[in-house]
Amino acid sequence: MILKKFVVFEGIDGAGTSTQIKLLRERDADKKIFFTAEPTEMPTGKFLRQILGGSQKASPQTTAYLFAADRAEHLWGEGGIVDQTKNGLTVVSDRYLFSNLAYQGVTCGEDLPKMLNSPFPLPQLLFFFDISAQKSIERVEKRGEAKEIYENEKFLNDTATRYRAVIDQYKKQADSGMRIVELDATLPKEKISDLIWNEILPIINS
Numbered sequence: 303m304i305l306k307k308f309v310v311f312e313g314i315d316g317a318g319t320s321t322q323i324k325l326l327r328e329r330d331a332d333k334k335i336f337f338t339a340e341p342t343e344m345p346t347g348k349f350l351r352q353i354l355g356g357s358q359k360a361s362p363q364t365t366a367y368l369f370a371a372d373r374a375e376h377l378w379g380e381g382g383i384v385d386q387t388k389n390g391l392t393v394v395s396d397r398y399l400f401s402n403l404a405y406q407g408v409t410c411g412e413d414l415p416k417m418l419n420s421p422f423p424l425p426q427l428l429f430f431f432d433i434s435a436q437k438s439i440e441r442v443e444k445r446g447e448a449k450e451i452y453e454n455e456k457f458l459n460d461t462a463t464r465y466r467a468v469i470d471q472y473k474k475q476a477d478s479g480m481r482i483v484e485l486d487a488t489l490p491k492e493k494i495s496d497l498i499w500n501e502i503l504p505i506i507n508s
Contacts (some may be wrong), residue, residue: 304479305423307387309502313464314458316438317487319396322431325495326394326502334506336386338376339396346372350442360411369402370418377422378389392506398425400472402466408457409503424480427505428470433487435459439497 311319319327323337341347341354350368353359360368376395386393398421406415435458473482483501485494 303423304426305384305387306426307390307392307505307508308383308423308425309392309394309423309427309429309505310400311394311396311429311431312398312400312465312469313433313487314404314438314462316441317431317433318441318491319431321491322429323394323396324495325491326498329495329499331365335346336383336393337396338383338393340373340376340398341369342372342376344372344375344379344459346375357419358415363414365414366402366406366410366414366418367376367408373399373402373419373422381459392502394502395425398422400428400430400465400468404461407464407468408460424472424478426480427501428472428480428482429501430465430482430484431487433462434482435462437488439460 311322313319323339326335327337341350345366349358350365350372353360353365353368375382383393383395399422402419403412403415434453438458439455469482469484472478472480481501483497485497487494
């Protein structure tokens with residue numbers, strides 16, 4: 303199932319999704335885009351952020367279930383993604399089920415994340431920010447912020463490999479109806495922003 307007017311940005315930590323979200327906000331002068339992210343700002347999402355930050359402990363399996371619960375409310379809860387699309391807005395989310403399949407696919411295997419995410423609709427458009435783990439870690443370290451538990455080169459290298467496999471798997475599903483645009487995340491941010499805008503504008507105006 304495809305959810306029309308739903309767009310997702312995906313990539314490992316440091317890939318530049320947050321930067322591009324900021325630039326897209328600046329272009330959205332008519333406020334036709336509803337911006338959101340996962341984990342959400344709901345209680346489930348806040349607890350997940352504590353786990354990712356290392357202040358709370360949880361097993362990889364529990365974390366996978368929490369991501370799915372957070373996503374369910376994000377989609378179908380009052381004022382969530384589905385409601386916003388029904389109101390005619392284009393929804394852009396920084397991360398969605400693909401990051402869950404990649405990150406939790408590394409921490410607890412492929413089967414559980416695949417099962418938990420099977421009920422969720424696919425976006426109309428997916429942007430995949432392709433970048434090496436080494437380059438992403440360089441960017442993360444330049445932030446000067448405390449690292450999350452997944453932000454180390456070994457883990458991100460494994461996750462980048464898993465992400466690639468996830469994206470390739472969906473690319474083979476030609477009948478899914480989801481458009482996938484791969485972006486070289488090392489390009490100048492302004493060029494990436496132009497590429498994104500040209501792809502998303504027809505959806506905004508649909």
